[in-house]
Amino acid sequence: MTRTNLILLGLVLVLAVMPLLLPVTGELAEPFSGADGQAQAAISEAHPDYLPWFEPLWEPPSGEIESLLFTLQAALGAGLLGFYLGLRRGQSQPSKRVDARDSGARPDRTSADAPD
Amino acid sequence: MHIMEGFLPPLHAAAWTAASLPFLVVGARRIARISREQPRAKLLLASAGAFAFVLSALKIPSVTGSCSHPTGTGLGAVLFGPSVMAVLGAIVLLFQALLLAHGGLTTLGANIFSMAIVGPWVAYGCFRLARPLGLGVAVFCAAMLGNLATYLVTTGQLALAFPDPVSGFAGALTKFGGIFALTQVPLAVIEGLLTVVVVNLLVRYNRDDLNEVGFDRRSGFGQELGAAGRA
Numbered sequence A: 001m002t003r004t005n006l007i008l009l010g011l012v013l014v015l016a017v018m019p020l021l022l023p024v025t026g027e028l029a030e031p032f033s034g035a036d037g038q039a040q041a042a043i044s045e046a047h048p049d050y051l052p053w054f055e056p057l058w059e060p061p062s063g064e065i066e067s068l069l070f071t072l073q074a075a076l077g078a079g080l081l082g083f084y085l086g087l088r089r090g091q092s093q094p095s096k097r098v099d100a101r102d103s104g105a106r107p108d109r110t111s112a113d114a115p116d
Numbered sequence B: 001m002h003i004m005e006g007f008l009p010p011l012h013a014a015a016w017t018a019a020s021l022p023f024l025v026v027g028a029r030r031i032a033r034i035s036r037e038q039p040r041a042k043l044l045l046a047s048a049g050a051f052a053f054v055l056s057a058l059k060i061p062s063v064t065g066s067c068s069h070p071t072g073t074g075l076g077a078v079l080f081g082p083s084v085m086a087v088l089g090a091i092v093l094l095f096q097a098l099l100l101a102h103g104g105l106t107t108l109g110a111n112i113f114s115m116a117i118v119g120p121w122v123a124y125g126c127f128r129l130a131r132p133l134g135l136g137v138a139v140f141c142a143a144m145l146g147n148l149a150t151y152l153v154t155t156g157q158l159a160l161a162f163p164d165p166v167s168g169f170a171g172a173l174t175k176f177g178g179i180f181a182l183t184q185v186p187l188a189v190i191e192g193l194l195t196v197v198v199v200n201l202l203v204r205y206n207r208d209d210l211n212e213v214g215f216d217r218r219s220g221f222g223q224e225l226g227a228a229g230r231a
Helices: A002-021 A023-027 A035-046 A063-092 A096-102 B010-037 B039-055 B074-080 B083-099 B108-129 B135-161 B168-205 B207-212 B215-219 B222-227
Strands: B066-068
Touching (some): A035 B066, A063 B039, A063 B168, B010 B039, B010 B108, B010 B135, B074 B083, B108 B135, B207 B215, B215 B222
């Protein structure tokens, strides 16, 4: 399972990095801009008379603050996910320290399963 | 897939909000029931939300030379059924609308409809259909196609609101589709792969929680999951 997951993560890495190495993006005026922003630009271009009728209540005052908040979002999610997976993994394994104490002279991994 | 604040005419914004509301109500009631009847599953539910939180924060470069992001809603849809994701996805979208000026309050209904409703439902449907192909393949198809479906809905929403002055709705569909569709393909694959990784980890270490929410029974993989169960 661990090997499968490492291969899958490797594929993810390749897919994410590959676009950066492709030559096609060199010709773009603004390489790797956001697709959401491009859609917004396309609307403004085709409908120059359309005015957004509502403004965001608050906007990050700079790109740095924006990246801070995006990082915070990812960190909160990853933190919780990691906490959960780690917690349950820990709970699913018998504590080695307790095993070693209980079984006296046999502090090896298999002692928990060995018949006394 | 975030339609920016103010970038849907009021009528469209109201219609998408109205369309999303019933799903939010059903999702909230389902979440309340899960926390009442299966308290152990609460943390798994929160983790499904956390997965959507991480993935929708990651703007990843694509082969078209633009950036877009996965949605992360397929995981929860596969584990709990699609209804809970309406609420979890809405929380993610609200966070981004209020703190990042990404998406918006007036477009929240439309964005919820694409990312937190259609995406999860398509993911769940694909998961059921692809079941005979095995757990990994089914999860991959679900997350990948759920992601693509979300962006197709956004494309449709924008084309409805902003038909091309010359070529009309169809022309706008092609135009917005050109911005989103091809860009999204590699990202949808990335989302599919990451979702499989997390499901693999859950099956390995969190099987009790999966059983508690009935994933083993509902998914049809009970035997497969049970065979590797811990004593």
